[in-house]
Amino acid sequence: MKELQFKTNINCGGCVSKVTPALDTAEGVCEWSVDTTNRDKVLTVKTDSLTASEVIATVEKAGFTAKEL
Numbered sequence: 001m002k003e004l005q006f007k008t009n010i011n012c013g014g015c016v017s018k019v020t021p022a023l024d025t026a027e028g029v030c031e032w033s034v035d036t037t038n039r040d041k042v043l044t045v046k047t048d049s050l051t052a053s054e055v056i057a058t059v060e061k062a063g064f065t066a067k068e069l
Helices: 013-025 052-061
Strands: 002-008 029-035 042-047 066-068
Touching: 002 052, 013 029, 013 052, 042 052, 052 066
Parallel strands: none
Antiparallel strands: 002 042, 002 066, 029 042
């Protein structure tokens, strides 16, 4: 399993709840979390099959931006 990290604009609980369905249903996502206290709003995704660009596409579909760290 690999851990991918992204700088995002997911900056509050409301934003987290909007992106939750997309990440929870994404095939290959084992675990994920967003550190909204970090200035870069770091999204950490543990996956056994997804690439960084696939995670970014999932986040963008939910209406947010993500950039690999």
